[in-house]
Structure formats: structure tokens, C-alpha cells
Amino acid sequence: MSNHIIKLIEKGENQTLDFKFEISDSKKIARTISAFANTDGGKLLVGVKDNGRIAGVRSEEEFYMIEGAASMYCKPPINFSVKNWQISGKTILEVDIQKSSTTHYAPDEQGKMQYYTRVDDKTLQVNSIFLRVKQLQKQKKPVILRYSKDEQAILDYLAENKDITLSKFCKIAHLTNKMAEEILVNLIVLNIIEQKLTETTAFYMLKK
Numbered sequence: 001m002s003n004h005i006i007k008l009i010e011k012g013e014n015q016t017l018d019f020k021f022e023i024s025d026s027k028k029i030a031r032t033i034s035a036f037a038n039t040d041g042g043k044l045l046v047g048v049k050d051n052g053r054i055a056g057v058r059s060e061e062e063f064y065m066i067e068g069a070a071s072m073y074c075k076p077p078i079n080f081s082v083k084n085w086q087i088s089g090k091t092i093l094e095v096d097i098q099k100s101s102t103t104h105y106a107p108d109e110q111g112k113m114q115y116y117t118r119v120d121d122k123t124l125q126v127n128s129i130f131l132r133v134k135q136l137q138k139q140k141k142p143v144i145l146r147y148s149k150d151e152q153a154i155l156d157y158l159a160e161n162k163d164i165t166l167s168k169f170c171k172i173a174h175l176t177n178k179m180a181e182e183i184l185v186n187l188i189v190l191n192i193i194e195q196k197l198t199e200t201t202a203f204y205m206l207k208k
Helices: 003-011 026-038 061-073 128-139 149-160 166-173 177-189
Strands: 017-020 042-046 081-087 090-097 105-107 113-119 122-125 193-197 202-206
Touching (some): 003 017, 026 061, 026 090, 026 105, 026 113, 026 122, 061 090, 113 128, 128 177, 128 193, 177 193, 177 202
Antiparallel strands (some): 081 090, 113 122, 193 202
16 A cells, blocks of 8 residues: 555646645645645645655644644634554654545745645745635626726737736836736736745736
């Protein structure tokens, strides 16, 4: 049965799979757990290094830290299941988190509750545009787009350039952040543009 874990490790980290050498911070792991629940669900393999090398779980406390992360630091709490695997005398924890229909939050480094999502093999904090788009898509209300020179400005720019940031859009269209965000939200909901999150910023590009 250990072949199951070996095959998972061979896939490498991705949107639904994350390796953790150890769990030493319940608040930090809560971000990954909430991100899985907010996106497509996923698995944590604890006792596995980023390069896929099996190191083994170092202490039983790691399970309790995961439990604390899911029940105390994820809001609302997130259910998970866990299996113990023995590989070459080393214990690996396979933590399974299902996709949730509820929005979950976890604390950032300052303790403020934030929304996290999984993008490829990374857990990323989302911005207000992401949250507003998600809310509008969930409500399934019609979106009315007032097509003006501001919308034309971003579409013209993206016709010549790969992507644009919020600050760049504000600059070329002479808009406040609030006004630019409103336009971006509407264009995303209407599937005209799409947002790509990174660890440092968000980029907007024409929808393929």
C-alpha cells in the first residue's frame, strides 16, 4: 500500500498536493488547509521534503498541530481525514482535505483573517477583486457593464501587451483604485479578462 504514497510523491507538488517536511506552526498550516478547502480540495503529505525525499514525521505533536490548525485557526473549522503510512521505517501522514462549499479564512502573519487559494503548487492570499468576483459568480446576478473610454483603455492596452496590473491600469486610465477595481471585477465576471495571482501581485490578461 505504500506504493500509493510513492506515486503521489512522484507527481510532485501541485494545486492539490503539498509536501511538508514538518509542522511547526499551526497558523501557517491553517493557510494551506483553508486554501485546499477553498479551491479543489487536496492532500498534505507530512514528513516529505519539497524535493520529494521521505524524511518521516518527527513527533506525534505534528498531528495535533494539524488538528489545531483546522479546528482553531481555520474559520469556520475544516474537517479532514488522516492516514499513517510506514515507508522504510518512517511515518508519513497523508492529510486529506475536501473541497468546501463554504468560504474559509485563516490568519496571516499579523493574525488578520484572510482568504487563501491554491494556484499551481502555491498557497496564495487573494485580493479584494478575487473575493468580489467570487461573490458575484455565486450570486449569479446579471452584471451591467458601462462601456466607456476606461474599459476601452484596458482592452486596447491588453491588445498590445500580455498583461496589466491594477496600478498600471489606474495610471494609464487616470482612475482611482476603487474605480479601476470595479471595471476589472465586471470584465472578469463577463469572461472578457482573467486574473492571475502571484506571491507578490496580481496580473490581468485577456481571456483565452
